[in-house]
Amino acid sequence: MAKQAEQDQQNAPAGQVGFIGLGTMGGPMARNLAARLGAESGMWVFDTSPHALDDIKTMHGVHVASAPREIAETCNIIITCLPDDAAVEAVYRGPQGISGALRKGLTTLDCSTVSPGLTGELEAQWRKAGAQHLTAPMLGSKAQSEAGQIFFILGGALPGVRDITPYLSMMGRMHIFVGDAVTASKIKLLHNALGAVNYAAVAEALGLCVTAGVDLKTFYDVVRNGGGMAFGNYFDRKVPSIIDGDYSPRFKLALAHKDHMLARGFISGVHMETPILDAARDMLEGALAEGHGDEDASTVTRVMEHRLRTTISKK
Secondary structure: OHHHHHHHHHHOOOOOEEEEOOOOOHHHHHHHHHHHHOHHHOEEEEOOOHHHHOOHHHOOOEEEOOOHHHHHHHOOEEEEOOOOHHHHHHHHHOOOOHHHHOOOOOEEEEOOOOOHHHHHHHHHHHHHOOOEEEEOOEEOOHHHHHHOOEEEEEEOOHHHHHHHHHHHHHHEEEEEEEEOHHHHHHHHHHHHHHHHHHHHHHHHHHHHHHHHOOOHHHHHHHHHHOOOOOOOHHHHHHHHHHHHOOOOOOOEHHHHHHHHHHHHHHHHHHOOOOHHHHHHHHHHHHHHHOOOOOOEHHHHHHHHHHHHOOOOOOO
């Protein structure tokens, strides 16, 4: 591990690193990054929640900033991991935001899932100032973040990509460069829109099993082990917890709905009918209306239970 940390430090560009947003995903990512960079890196962090800083502020070499602007005044590389457009807007362009210290040579990397429009605005503003703004929205959940197994969808100008790549390797297992920053945002939203379709389809399939008298665990075993086309990561990871009635959040329903609506926002410009996405939206909104926003996105299964007047989950 010590040898790997030394190699990481040699590969990283010169200059201090800042990390803003220490929530469910960002907290583990920042801790992994600080551990790999080592105590001499002088990494800076910020979060609006003092509690989010509890674990990382005790790590050697980590400094807590008073605001995003202070990090921008100190660091050449800033990584952000935030919940939505409003949080990104506040961190980047708020009264004490990064833009107050925007300068040539500054590189920001936003790992948040946000609208392509906001990403494009930031990229253009940064470019005009001689800075670089990249995006690397993530695939994975809390477990992958903690294990350093996040997959990043990387977008931005090539000079910034070269600067940021060593840090991605410290926080995740792999990244794919997809083009400009806006393209990365679009791909993440399209991915999550497809994911929402999976939520709805699996809920419906499980409902059909119950109404047809098919044992759910037997159905799961067949789909998981049979090598057929119905199998996927969502089915594999979520069906056992759905059957057990475990909807503890790995990816909150409210965030899944937010991502879905962001996807619909830019898809509307394509002028294409999307009946399957519409059905998935209805399931997400139904679960939200029932008060499940803070539960796992798989809680859309509850909506199917109500529609079929049956019980899928044990609890």
